[in-house]
Amino acid sequence: STIDKDDPNWVIYLLYQQYQNDNGQICYAPIGFITVYLYYAYPEKRRPRVSQxxxxxxxQRKGHGRRLLTAIYNDLRKDSRVQDITAEDPSDEFVALRxxxxxxxxxxxxxxLFSKESxxxxNRLTKEMIEKARDICKLTKQEIRRVYEICFLQSININDEEQMKIFRxxxxxxxxxxxQVKFSFHSFPFKDYYFN
Structure with missing residues (x-):
């Protein structure tokens, strides 16, 4: 979909290369871009959402997406008004990159907090991890949980059945x-058969 170029809440991050043409002039060529919309979050915060x-x-596959997304996080995390950074309908590839x-x-x-030793x-995601990752890195709670799971998997011995059971x-x-929240399984009699 198109974006409203007059809407000040749209931010476009552009990655480009600088090169010299045959005439010796400095030229610029686009590599890629990411659009971000700055949504309002009550009471006086913003929730930037990666859109395109x-x-x-x-x-592609040369680290440019990673470089651009890292630059966006580093730019937005400096803003005290930013609550967290989300993504609109992310593809599997974008989720892996994020x-x-x-x-x-x-x-x-x-x-x-996220070292192997810690x-x-x-052995669990702590409130301190969630609060600091949200405040400093501007991650959503779901993303913090995913990062914790990745760190946990990196930290354990995958041949240890007990540690792998905890990970699963x-x-x-x-x-x-x-x-459980959406369907309120606690009110259905078949809960014990499926979730124990």
Whole structure:
């Protein structure tokens, strides 16, 4: 869909290359772009939402999407009015890219909380992890949980059945939680058969 160029809430991040043409002139060529809409969040916050992402085909799979998304997070996380950064109907490829960028942000800005030692010591996602990742990295709670799961998997011995069982339960809990709220399974008699 098209964007309203007169709406001040649209922000366009453009990645380009600078090169010299045959005449020696400096020229610029687009590599890709990401559009972000700055939604309002009560009472005086903003929730930027990544809307469109395009990296031109010759430049795909070369780290440009990662560089551009990282730049966006680094730009927006400096703004105290930003609550968190979301994405509109993300594709599987974008989710994987966002997971990577979010993981790098947590390792860079919150190394004490998301280190292997910390993950193995706490063995669970703590309130402090959620609050700091939201405040400093501007991640949503769902994204923080995904980052924690990735860190947990990186930290454990995948050949240890007990540790893998804990990991599977973490993932199941994240996947079942929205269903339990949406369908109120506690009111159905078949709950015990499916979720125990």
């Amino acid at each position: 992402v395009l990296i031109l085909p010759p430049y 997971d990577l960028v979010s993981l790098e942000l947590c390792h860079k800005y919150l190394p004490d 993950i193995l010591k706490t 339960l973490l993932v199941k809990q994240r996947l079942y939680e929205p269903l």
